[in-house]
Amino acid sequence: MLKTVKVRIYPTVQQQELLAQAFGSVRWLWNRFLDLTNQTYKQTGKGLSRYDLQKQLPDLKKEYEWLKNTYSQCLQVVCLNLSRAFINFFERRADYPRFKSKHGKQSLSYPQNVKISGDTISFPKIGEIFAKIHRPIEGAIKTVTITKNQCNQYYASVLFEDGKEIPNPSSEGKT
Template sequence: MRKAIKVRLYPNSSQQQSLAQSFGNCRWLWNFGLNLMNQTYKETGKGLSSYDIKKQIPDLKKEREWLKLTYSQCLQQVCINLNTAFTNFFQGRARYPKFKSKHGKQSIQYPQNVEVKEDCLKFPKLGEIKAVLHRPIKGSVKTVTISKNTCGEYYASILVEDGKEKPEPSSKGKAVGIDLGLNHYAITSDGDKFNNPRWMDKHEKNLKIKQQQLSRKQKGSSNRNKARHQVARVHKKVSNSREDFLHKLSRSLVDENQVICVENLAVKNMMKNHNLAKAISQVGWGQFCTMLKYKAEQDGKTYVEVDRFFPSSKTCNVCLNQVDSLPLDVRSWKCSNCGTEHDRDINAAKNIRDEGLRIIACGTRDDSLVRQG
């Protein structure tokens, strides 16, 4: 089973210059290959494989000697990643590949020959770079990706093969349904409610001041570059706070339950509501569901997504009676059939849990309920 471990790197000044050169070279080769594939398809109606682009690297090095400064296998990996990006696009897993910019996050990937030591990582052509290894790295190193964020921080993502088999998922045990919201981030079928920390609201005033300072700086000046880093640090603090909360919450839910049932939300469509778009963009529902999924798979547990059109809020979890309408401002309601008083969110979580268990049992969803919703 493969796992990725992210560690912080502290390169010295000469290593930072070498990394900047490598970032630029790999970015240039990606853009060159993407442009070549676009032109080839327009002229011939056919695409290019990663090998077709790899064959051109020796000639490109003769024309542009600065490409020789980058480790050759990093350049070859760019061609492989570009081919993978097109494969993901044609199979509907991702958007069409885009050209890369020198602004924003930069990265290069080492497919092999990286050595993990006690307090550093040793890279070809770079030497030993100081690293904070917060956990032991057990197993064989497959790939290492060095990245630099907009704050100027360097990280290494180490993909490790630990030699263990991936556990078979089991549905025998406690099941929980999770309803995601805005007032409360997550509501479980057990009745637990986790408040939404609203990370951006806590830093919005500071962010506004930093952005105003940035807008006053002259373009191209060193002071503008410093102000840009200050804005990036605020965004990084918000991102770190959100990620920490999501990791802790997803870990506790996976540890306490064997079956995790959530709703398959169309976040992109939900953000078309201009009254809720800002709040929805801050919560990170997609990231949370991704964490739940991979943590459940690693622990041999079952993760189930219920159809987004399933009427979880409007259906009584006791008698399955469904109301015609239930506006968002109605947070509790009484079933006209059995008289049960329902908390809107807890009732929805229970219905998501029951529908998830039904999907596991029979392998299909109830289309009649979806059509009614």
């Protein structure tokens, strides 16, 4: 069964700068691909798939050197999230995807290579960040999403597989 634990993290000043660059790269990529998808749809009547977006990442990294400072898997997750947002829109589960702003909440997802040991969480290209882990995280880590709110507080939401079966629904009892 999948479980999530949200923990407060305390990055150093240098790590905050790296996170700010990563937030900016992910936001810029989302906005660029959303605009590209909108233009492609207006011209051809068809959108772009996740594969079409991910295919453009190597060329963008050559053109914009600062994209190399962000972990490559985080950039690929942007393509996944954007294609998922369009699927949800066309299946009437969500509104049309919007452009992201640098004001307000920022987020960044790491789909792999995150390690938790003691009171630290280790991220690729950022290093170990001190965390207040208040619940046990036992099992295989699936994804870790770092968020920053308007009060400059950083959090990490850890999604992990705990290895337990999903309980069967029961109609017995008073609830």
